[in-house]
Amino acid sequence: MTELVPRPTVAALRARIAHLEGAETYAREVLPFGVDMLDRRMPQGGLAVGCLHEIAGGGAGAVDGAAAASFAAGIAARLPGPVLWCVTQADLFAPGLEQAGLSPDRVIYVEAGDDTAVLACMEEGLRHGGLGAVVADVARLSMTASRRLHLAAKASGTTGIALRRWRRQADASDFGQPTAAMTRWRVSVLPSAPLPVPGVGRPRWLIELIRARAGESFDLELEGCDGTGHLGLPADVADRPAAAAGRQHALG
Amino acid sequence: MWPIDRLQRQADSTPSAEAPLILAGRVGNRRVVTAACEAAIGLGLRVGMPVSKAQALVPDLRIEAADARADLEALERLGLWLLQRIAPIVAVDPPDGVVIDVTGADHLHGGEEALLEMLLGRLTPSGITARLAIADTWGAAHALARYHRESTVCMALPGSTATVLAPLPLAALRLPHSTGAGLRDLGFATIGDLMDTPRAPLTLRFGPELRRRLDQALGEVAEPIDPLRPAGLIEVRRSFAEPIAAAETIARYIGKLVTDLCTALEARGEGARRLDLLCWRVDNRIETVRVRLAVAQRDPKRLTRLLCDKIPSIDPGFGIEIMTLTATLAEPLVARQASSLLEQAPPDISDLVDMLANRVGHRSVYRLSPVTSDVPERSVARIAALSPDQGLGWPGHWPRPSRLLPRPEPIDTMALLPDHPPNWISWRGIRHRVRRADGPERIFGEWWKRDAEARAVRDYFRIEDEAGQRFWIFRAGDGEDATTGSHRWFIHGVFG
Secondary structure (H helix, E strand, O other), X not given: OOOOOOOHHHHHHHHHHHHHHOOOOOOOOXXXXXXXXXXXXXXXHOEEOOOEEEEEEOOOHHHHOHHHHHHHHHHHHHOOOOEEEEEOOOOEOHHHHHHOOOOHHHXXXXXXXXXXXXXXXXXXXXXXXXXXXXXXXXXXXXXXXXHHHHHHHHHHOOEEEEEEOOOOHHHHHHHHOOOOOOEEEEEEEEOOOOOOOOOOOOOEEEEEEEEEOOOOOXXXXXXXXXXXXXXXXXXXHHOOOHHHHHHHHHHO | XXXXXXXXXXXXXXXXXXXXXEEEEEXXXXXXXXXXXXXXXXXXXXXXXXXXXXXXXXXXXXXXXOOHHHHHHHHHHHHHHHHHHOOOEEEEEOOOEEEEEXXXXXXXXXXXXXXXXXXXXXXXXXXXXXXXXXXXXXXXXXXXXXXXXXXXXXXXXXXXXXXXXXXXXXXXXXXXXXXXXXXXXXXXXXXXXXHOOOXXXXXXXXXXXXXXXXXXXXXXXXXXXXXXXXXOXXXXXXXXXXXXXXXXXXXXXXXXXXXXXXXHHHHHOEEEEEEEXXXXXXXXXXXXXXXXXXXXXXXXXXXXXXXXOOHHHOOOOOOEEEEEEEEEEEEEOOOOOOOOOOXXXXXXXXXXXXXXXXXXXXXXXXXXEEOOOOXXXXXXXXXXXXXXXXXXXOOOOOOOOOEEEEEEEEEEXXXXXXXXXXXXXXXXXXXXXEEEEEEEXXXXXXXXXXXXXXXXXXXXXXXXXXXXXXXXXXXXXXOOOHHHOOOOEEEEEEOO
């Protein structure tokens, strides 16, 4: 946590290194999450636009992918332009996605038969360039496939989100395999904050950045997407110094 | 039934529909009944009976003059409609049939069964008494559609042609009238009898036509379908001195055909909505590729790309000698002025939608739009991917899950009646203890849809277990009155 204040010299040097490396790890544009604690710990202060990202659910979420879908919908909602969502089974509930900020007018769904067809549709969408984001529910994502997708995303500037979702819990170990994605996230559900009255509060997630190119991994407890696709900072964390909160979660 | 259907469709709002209707035509010097409606057949009138006899049997009979030419023209119009919507190869099978080659086109409609169902659903409301059959050969489909007794829709499994044809009467074979009568005199009743008999004596007596028809029905002799090409259809064609087979060569000629077609379309100010590429192989089979477009297009680059994407589905066999490209459905396309410098035009994604729709089927690319219904599974409707923005949303005062199960799954629970959430639920063998819950949100059945829903009630709860998993569950019934539902519990969705 040395880098609390962005330093222009360091940023310029990084850009230069990236240029020498062939603009592989350096994104031209980033999408901040709007949560200071999260953005500060991401390389370049947000999610790289025009790259491939991976999101999976933790625990039972690896099979139902509900929290991961809301998280992805929140990101797609904040990117401008239409969204292509490729699925193998049509179980997304559009009213739920709308509550994560993604308006139904913006999403085009593609129902493809199998994983290969989904990946082909995703690549087609990423290559096109007219879309804001392409989301795909996939189980298997090989290094080759992810590399193709990442290059397609880079060429057109469209953000690709591979929503990893497996048929069985046991298959989720596949998430350990390396891919070419820029970041890899895991979103697990947590009990919501107690309310003064009976009822369920705003959803709360444990958001883990498992892998990030040119960045460090971390985990953070946040509240689910609101109607504009923004994550929220839990009230009990917001009142604490950030360093203390970070240390606590790093331990837990 | 076709002549009767045609007349009744023309005379819209027929007040005298109850009166039995027959059509009268001339055979030689006699006036005979050429077609009779259901009511007339019920009264004992038959096709081929003298008109005077029919009049004597049924006093208040409506008689119209038969018009074979108008029937054929109407049949061609129906064929054109099918050509534009169903498959690239359609031909009329006079006097009352249409034959469609659905090879390679059925998957666009969700399989053969769905195709037949969709056709029946479109034809019946427009007043056409349709009988449909799918079989390996034209002859077999012709026979099954007309003489299959059990149902109006019939599907013969691949390879079962001989079995399904055997019990059908001889008239199903499209034989000349004299041959049919002669065979009946000899004691033949069904096609099966004919198949068991040595061919040589039959051919000697009735000529080669009988054998040809039988072989055509069984698929031993090819029977090409000459596709219907109405006047005014834009078609370009290339013949090759040497048959072509390589994918690159096919792609190159597709490019040339598309350029020609786009020139022809531009001359008429039209854009294509459906493109049919027909490849005649040297062994007299036709390979077809159909491409649908969401909006009218005549950009050669786009059309070439869409067609070239389909090359792997073309089986060139020993080579292709003729390729034709047809704009089966064309719509006026006027050039639009680009928007002003100030506003940024929304990105054009119609080419992407076309690309994906032709790859996975046009029903599988869609947008979702709100429907005013409280029942969750009915609150979402699929609309075309490029339809204009609705600007609508769902009411947002209750949280909704991000994943909805395809159908509600029964769960085991323990709950206090009438309006408490469960203490625990057990779903897919895993028990979840409920820590927090919201509800009930009561949803009433839509009595205007089905009678069974007149009193139906669902009480939805949002629950959270100790691990933080949030589920959307409901109880069928209001918890008090047994007529409102079974009072069993179901899980319907998973929240993020």
